[in-house]
Amino acid sequence: xxxxxxxxxxxxxxxxxxxxxxxxxxxxxxxxxxxxxxxxxxxxxxxxxxxxxxxxxxxxxxxxxxxxxxxxxxxxxxxxxxxxxxxxxxxxxxxxxxxxxxxxxxxxxxxxxxxxxxxxxxxxxxxxxxxxxxxxxxxxxxxxxxxxxxxxxxxxxxxxxxxxxxxxxxxxxxxxxxxxxxxxxxxxxxxxxxxxxxxxxxxxxxxxxxxxxxxxxxxxxxxxxxxxxxxxxxxxxxxxxxxxxxxxxxxxxxxxxxxxxxxxxxxxxxxxxxxxxxxxxxxxxxxxxxxxxxxxxxxxxxxxxxxxxxxxxxxxxxxxxxxxxxxxxxxxxxxxxxxxxxxxxxxxxxxxxxxxxxxxxxxxxxxxxxxxxxxxxxxxxxxxxxxxxxxxxxxxxxxxxxxxxxxxxxxxxxxxxxxxxxxxxxxxxxxxxxxxxxxxxxxxxxxxxxxxxxxxxxxxxxxxxxxxxxxxxxxxxxxxxxxxxxxxxxxxxxxxxxxxxxxxxxxxxxxxxxxxxxxxxxxxxxxxxxxxxxxxxxxxxxxxxxxxxxxxxxxxxxxxxxxxxxxxxxxxxxxxxxxxxxxxxxxxxxxxxxxxxxxxxxxxxxxxxxxxxxxxxxxxxxxxxxxx
Numbered sequence: 001x002x003x004x005x006x007x008x009x010x011x012x013x014x015x016x017x018x019x020x021x022x023x024x025x026x027x028x029x030x031x032x033x034x035x036x037x038x039x040x041x042x043x044x045x046x047x048x049x050x051x052x053x054x055x056x057x058x059x060x061x062x063x064x065x066x067x068x069x070x071x072x073x074x075x076x077x078x079x080x081x082x083x084x085x086x087x088x089x090x091x092x093x094x095x096x097x098x099x100x101x102x103x104x105x106x107x108x109x110x111x112x113x114x115x116x117x118x119x120x121x122x123x124x125x126x127x128x129x130x131x132x133x134x135x136x137x138x139x140x141x142x143x144x145x146x147x148x149x150x151x152x153x154x155x156x157x158x159x160x161x162x163x164x165x166x167x168x169x170x171x172x173x174x175x176x177x178x179x180x181x182x183x184x185x186x187x188x189x190x191x192x193x194x195x196x197x198x199x200x201x202x203x204x205x206x207x208x209x210x211x212x213x214x215x216x217x218x219x220x221x222x223x224x225x226x227x228x229x230x231x232x233x234x235x236x237x238x239x240x241x242x243x244x245x246x247x248x249x250x251x252x253x254x255x256x257x258x259x260x261x262x263x264x265x266x267x268x269x270x271x272x273x274x275x276x277x278x279x280x281x282x283x284x285x286x287x288x289x290x291x292x293x294x295x296x297x298x299x300x301x302x303x304x305x306x307x308x309x310x311x312x313x314x315x316x317x318x319x320x321x322x323x324x325x326x327x328x329x330x331x332x333x334x335x336x337x338x339x340x341x342x343x344x345x346x347x348x349x350x351x352x353x354x355x356x357x358x359x360x361x362x363x364x365x366x367x368x369x370x371x372x373x374x375x376x377x378x379x380x381x382x383x384x385x386x387x388x389x390x391x392x393x394x395x396x397x398x399x400x401x402x403x404x405x406x407x408x409x410x411x412x413x414x415x416x417x418x419x420x421x422x423x424x425x426x427x428x429x430x431x432x433x434x435x436x437x438x439x440x441x442x443x444x445x446x447x448x449x450x451x452x453x454x455x456x457x458x459x460x461x462x463x464x465x466x467x468x469x470x471x472x473x474x475x476x477x478x479x480x481x482x483x484x485x486x487x488x489x490x491x492x493x494x495x496x497x498x499x500x501x502x503x504x505x506x507x508x509x510x511x512x513x514x515x516x517x518x519x520x521x522x523x524x525x526x527x528x529x530x531x532x533x534x535x536x537x538x539x540x541x542x543x544x545x546x547x548x549x550x551x552x553x554x555x556x557x558x559x560x561x562x563x564x565x566x567x568x569x570x571x572x573x574x575x576x577x578x579x580x581x582x583x584x585x586x587x588x589x590x591x592x593x594x595x596x597x598x599x600x601x602x603x604x605x606x607x608x609x610x611x612x613x614x615x616x617x618x619x620x621x622x623x624x625x626x627x628x
Contacts, residue, residue: 059088059089059167059292060165060166060167061088061089061165061166061167062086063165064165065085072085080123084123087121087122087123088117088121088122088123088167088168088289088292089122089123089125089166089167089168090117090122090123090124090125090166090167090168090169090170090285090288090289090292091124091125091126091127091160091161091164091166091169091170092110092113092114092117092124092125092126092127092169092170092171092172093126093127093128093129093157093160093161093169093170093171093172093182094106094107094109094110094126094127094128094171094172094173095128095129095130095131095153095172095173095174095175095178095182096110096128096130096172097128097130097131099130099131099132099133099136100131100132100133100135100136100175101201101238101240101241101242101243102131102133102174102175102178102198102201102241102242102243102244102250103130103131103173103174103175103178103198104241105198105241105242105272106172106173106174106198107128108278109172109196109198109277109278109281110126110172110281112278112279112281112282112285113170113172113196113281113282113284113285114126114285115282115285116281116282116283116284116285116286116287117170117285117286117288117289118285119285119286120285120286120289120290121289122167122168122285122288122289122292124170124285125164127157127160129153129156129157129160131149131153131173131175131177131178131181132145132146132149132177133175133176134146134176134507134509134534135244137506138217138509138510139217139510143504143506143507144503144504144506144611145504145610145611146176146177146504146506146507147177147325147500147504147505147506147532147614147625148504148610148611148614148627149177149181150177150178150180150181150184150326150329151181151614151626151627152181152610153177153178153181153182153185154181154182154184154185154188154333155185157171157181157182157185157189158185158188158189161185161189161191162189166191167191167192167292168191168192168193168288168289168291168292169186169189169191169192169193169194169288170193170194170195170196170284170285170288171185171186171193171194171195171196172195172196172198172281173195173196173197173198174197174198174199174200174242174243174250174254174272175198175243175244175249175250175253176248176249176250176253176322176535179195179197179250179253179254179256179257179326180253180325180326180329180330182195183195183256183257183260183262183326183330184329184330184333184626185333186262186298187298187299187302187330187333187334188333189298190297190298190299191297191298192288192291192292192294192295192296192297192298193262193288193291193297193298193391194262194263194264194284194287194288194291194391195257195262195263195391196263196264196267196280196281196284197254197257197258197263197267197268197269197270198242198243198254198272198277199242199243199254199269199270199271199272199273199274199277200242200243200244200245200250200251200254200269200270200271200272200363200364200365200368201238201239201240201241201242201243201244201245201271201272202239202240202242202245202271202273202363202365203239203245203363203365204236204237204238204239205236207361207362207363208236208237209237209244209245209246209357209363216229216230216233217510217513218482218483218513218514218517218518219517221483222483240271240272240273241272241273242271242272242273243272245357245363245364245365246356246357246358246363246364246535247317247318247319247320247354247356247357247358247359247364247367247535248320248358248534248535249320249322249323249326249534249535250535251268251269251320251356251364251535252314252317252319252320252322252323252535253320253322253323253326254267254268254269255268255269255313255314255317255319255373256310256313256314256319256323256326256327258372258373259309259310259313259314259373259377260301260302260306260307260309260310260330261301261302261306261309261388261389261390261391261396262298262301262302262390262391263391264280264283264284264287264391264392265373265374265390265392265399265400265403266280266368266372266373266374266403266408266412267280267284268368268372268373269364269365269367269368269372269373270368271365271368284391287391287392287393288391290392290393291391291393294393296389296391296393298334299334299335300389301388301389301390301391302330302331302334302336303388303389304336305385305387305388306385306388307327307331307336307338307342308342308346308385309377309384309385309388309396310327311327311342311343311346312346312349312350312380312383312384313373313376313377313380314327314343314346314438314439315343315346315347315349315350315352315436315437315438315439316350316351316352316353316354316376316379316380316438317353317354317356317367317373317376317438318352318354318356318359318360318438318454318456319438319439319535320454320534320535321439321452321453321454321532321533321535321537321543321544322507322532322533322534322535324340324343324439324441324452324544325505325532325544325621325624325625326624327624328340328622328623328624329623329624329625329626330624331624332619332623332624332626333626337623338624340441340450340452340622341441343439343440343441343452344440344441344571346437347436347437347438347439347440348436348437349383349436349437350380350383350436350437351380351430351433351435351436352433352435352436352437352438352456353376353379353380353427353428353430353433354367354376354426354427354428355425355426355427355428356426358457358535358537358538359438359454359456359457359538361425362421362425362426366416366419366421366426367426367427368412369412369413369415369416369419369421369426370412370413370416370423370426370427371408371409371412371413371423371427372412374399374400374403374408374409375409375427376427377396377400378400378409379427379429379430380430381400384396386400435456437455437456438454438455438456439452439453439454439455439456440452440453440455440568440571441571442542442566442568442571442572442573443571443572443573444565444572444573444574444575445554445574445575445585445588445589445592446528446545446554446555446558446564446573446574446575447545447546447553447554447555447573448546448547448553448554449546449547449553449620449621449622450544450546450621450622451528451542451543451544451545451546451573452542452543452544453540453541453542453543453568454533454537454541455568457537457538457539457541458539458540458568459523463540463566463568464565464566464567464568464569465492465526465540465565465566466563466564466565466566466576467490467492467563467564468492468560468561468562468563468580469492469493469494469528469558469560469561469562469563469564470487470491470492470493470494470560471494471496471558471559471560472493472494472495472496473496473497473602474495474497474498474503475495475498475506475508475510475511475529475531478493478495478511479510479511479514482511482514482515482518482521483514487515487521487525489520489521489524489525490524490525491524491525491526492525492526492528492564492566493525493526493527493528494528494529494555494558495508495511495527495528495529495531496529496530496548496549496555496556496558497530497548497549497550497602498529498530498531498532498548498549499530499531499545499546499548499549499550499551499621500548500614500615500618500619500621500625501548501550501551501615501616501618502530502531502548502549502550502602502604502615503531504611504614504615505531505532505618505621505625506531506532507531507532507533507534508527508529508531508532508533508534508541508543509533509534509537511527512527512533512534512537512538512539512541515527515539516538516539522538522539523539523540525539525540526540526541526542526566527539527540527541527542528542528543528545528555528564528573529542529543529545530543530544530545530546530548530549530553530555530621531543532544540566542566542573544621544622545573546620546621546622547620548621549602550601550602550604552596552599552601554575554592556599557592557595557596557599558575559578561578561579561580562575562577562578562579563575563576563577563578563580563581563582564576575588575592576588578591613627614627
């Protein structure tokens with residue numbers, strides 16, 4: 001406590017005692033004023049600043065300092081100075097670790113963020129919760145832990161942000177589960193906070209990406225690949241740090257973060273090896289201090305209008321179906337229910353604008369070269385709420401206007417000339433495209449709560465198909481059938497028991513890549529599951545079927561040979577008959593009801609640790625599969 005502040009406190013106490021015990025001649029109005037000023041001091045509304053000038057407010061951190069002086073001692077024990085103690089205090093949490101290319105570089109971004117915080121009058125403290133990569137988890141039981149990792153990362157960041165009272169936060173992540181985990185934690189903490197996307201890696205030779213691993217792995221199982229092919233793939237498919245360079249879940253969630261207003265404009269999908277990414281990180285450090293001063297918190301930004309804007313951007317860029325898990329989970333933490341019908345509405349309204357892998361030709365860094373999310377927002381601006389607040393402390397409309405004045409898009413677009421690629425090769429005009437949206441939410445007696453499909457990855461957007469199904473109880477069994485050539489062109493394959501409470505909702509990338517790698521199967525086989533698919537998925541893949549099999553949803557009752565209908569234009573997924581014969585819907589419902597009476601839940605292996613907690617407490621897929 002400063003000498004000036006101590007004298008002020010003493011003076012208040014003496015005055016109050018005098019008023020109380022000596023029957024002061026001061027008026028009741030003056031008495032009340034003195035008492036109110038003392039209360040304001042105790043609550044931290046009046047304080048002495050480092051330069052002994054009075055200021056009109058105090059930070060969250062300073063309030064605790066006034067109550068518990070060990071707070072200062074612990075910080076000084078880490079090398080802080082006495083001047084640091086009175087600055088705005090911001091925790092910087094990243095997922096840095098030697099876990100995968102998307103996180104290996106994030107400590108450098110944390111340093112840049114910390115520099116920005118310092119030069120804007122704050123003090124940063126750096127924290128780490130390393131994330132995991134779906135790529136490491138393919139082909140074994142590790143994949144069952146991946147979605148649950150989202151919950152644990154969010155919990156740890158919440159702990160970092162709650163045990164110590166901070167004035168603000170900056171969270172840094174690149175990939176599939178860490179970005180939604182960070183956005184969930186930001187909503188829980190509701191501090192002035194910013195997310196910094198960690199950028200994207202370079203593509204490999206001939207603009208190829210790491211998705212080729214599915215083809216290599218399948219051919220290796222079938223003994224149809226050479227040692228040199230395996231080596232060439234390993235050495236060239238992940239040439240730099242950064243998130244996978246296609247519009248998978250990592251790229252999608254970087255874009256979603258920006259579209260929600262939680263990341264600085266133009267910060268999604270920057271090549272991770274560019275200095276521009278470091279500059280954006282530093283600006284994020286500046287910007288969080290601005291948010292603290294303006295008292296703008298995450299829930300001022302995460303409004304229903306912001307979520308609807310993000311859903312529309314998702315439709316325009318052909319984002320991953322995993323966003324339909326993550327956005328509802330983020331909305332839940334912000335206090336909102338996000339009906340999946342909003343995705344159908346947006347995808348029937350918003351033009352599909354991009355030509356990005358895996359559905360198109362180019363890696364995601366080219367979207368940034370073409371102007372990134374600001375360009376997408378500008379092109380669909382008539383569909384967006386431009387009045388929403390963002391982490392700049394300004395509205396979306398103001399941000400887009402400023403970027404135009406800065407010639408931002410023209411400067412970034414000049415990178416395309418290096419590759420002799422035109423802007424129109426990456427982003428098409430809303431006036432010329434005939435495509436609407438990229439994903440659909442299906443429903444029907446096979447998926448009463450919902451199922452999802454990324455129809456941008458299907459060659460025919462008016463896709464309608466009906467026929468008998470082939471049922472597998474797990475991805476492993478279906479994958480073995482592929483290896484043994486027991487899945488035929490045109491098959492409708494159901495893979496069940498892969499939902500959140502069945503196995504942790506792993507992504508079925510191993511299966512989808514196996515199908516996509518066989519020409520005679522890639523455009524004809526349909527996959528349906530209560531699990532989820534990678535953002536890199538290609539082909540006719542319907543996931544998130546809910547209720548899931550382990551809870552007795554209709555997908556648990558289907559038998560090989562049953563007839564189903566897939567109707568994307570009318571958003572339907574229906575059981576329509578049995579043993580090759582179509583039946584009226586009433587008859588179908590009766591037969592399914594009889595099967596349900598005889599249904600016995602599958603006996604799961606003994607569960608323990610985080611998987612047990614997740615299996616026992618996972619919310620429905622339609623709500624975001626968060627841990628209740």
